[in-house]
Amino acid sequence: MRLMKRRGLYESRRIAYIPVGDIRPNPNQPRKNFDPDGLRDLAGSIARYGVLQPLTVRRRGDGYELVSGERRLRASKMAGLQEVPCIVLDVDAHESSILALIENLQRKDLSFVEEAEGLHCLIHKHAYKQEEVARLVGLSQSAVSNKLRLLRLPPELLHMIEEVGLTERHARALLRLDDPEDQMAVFEQVVRRNLNVAATEELVETYLKKKADKPSKPPPKPLYVIKDVRIFLNTLSRSMKLMKQSGINAETTQSETDREIIVTIKIPKPPRPSDETAPCSQTG
Secondary structure (H helix, E strand, C coil): CCHHHCCCCECCCCCEEEEHHHEECCCCCCCCCCCHHHHHHHHHHHHHHCCCCCEEEEEECCEEEEEECHHHHHHHHHCCCCEEEEEEECCCHHHHHHHHHHHHHHHCCCCHHHHHHHHHHHHHCCCCCHHHHHHHHCCCHHHHHHHHHHHHCCHHHHHHHHHCCCCHHHHHHHCCCCCHHHHHHHHHHHHHHCCCHHHHHHHHHHHHHHHHHCCCCCCCCCCCCCCCHHHHHHHHHHHHHHHHHCCCCCEEEEEECCCCEEEEEECCCCCCHHHCCCCCCCCC
């Protein structure tokens, strides 16, 4: 039975106010980056209006572990709150990981790289099907497929794209290139020239045309190097036999020294035309 359908998910539907020092971060938090400016803005809002949406936590030893809401927890600490409103869930670590992923994906709080990694985790680690994930996070199945395809880029390149502030569409344009070296070369040009998505797509198209126009080199013919001299001597011996069978009285002699093998071949020259018998002349 899927997590979202099982009963007893909530330990209590009542909101509990829990000291911020008693709440540990979720080790499976899918969100890796927290924008400092965004956190300061949220902290200012919380200082004025409080936490409007409760965090979700689960009991863990003598305290609690966060299920979802780490951004609100961080901002609450910045705002100086001593306790925050929480809903306590009766879930294990596996279920907590799934809920954290789904909650972040539904709220669109993740970067496009974190989003793709979260979708991949739900499918490959937690055995959800693509259509199930699409329904859970409010995306079409084709949108989920497109986001998952981003992970075909080398991980280091994907995170560099994110770090310099390029968009998901920039990353998707690079997917048309199969060679990681070409992908990196285009990425560097995009950053250096500050190209938008349309210009990036044109640059990728230029690379693809160059690849198509470049004649492919034929595979090199194999070069066989024979180092055993006996093979050559045997070949020579067979050639001499063939000449004798053809009526050529060829002779060969062979001798050896400490450093070399000496082979002498004598082949008689064919008779010259002047030596042949002249044709008979007619007499009257």
